[in-house]
Amino acid sequence: MSRPDQHLFYDTIKVSREEQERLLRKAHSICSEWWFDKLDCSESYMRQKVEGVSFEAAMAHFGERALMNVIHRRAFVPLNTPHLEVGFRSMENPVDYFLWIIVPLDRADEITKGLEEK
Secondary structure: OOOOOOOOEEEEEOHHHHHHHHHHHHHHHHHEEEEEEEEEOOOOOEEEOOOOHHHHHOOOOOOOOOOEEEEEOOOOOOHHHHHHEEEOOOOOOOOEEEEEEEEHHHHHHHHHHEEEOO
């Protein structure tokens, strides 16, 4: 169990790919906001927000190598308020993509139910 001032990470490795996708879609349906970033080192060594992308286009990057995350953030830039962060890193080359979905804590149990804490 984490300290009250630490972020709480959930284990998504044991969750099937189908269940991970279901959780991502559920998170999107109840989110307060979401965004999609890319890391293209031929352009910049910093992630850049991808404007105008649809959620379905973002989900197209959730491939076999993608790593999903579910994190209860106590306070974290850019929001600085407690929230549940759900998303993935695509692990694609040469451009790596990141989906960020922010779920209000009053809806977090709809995502975390059944997930083990790391």
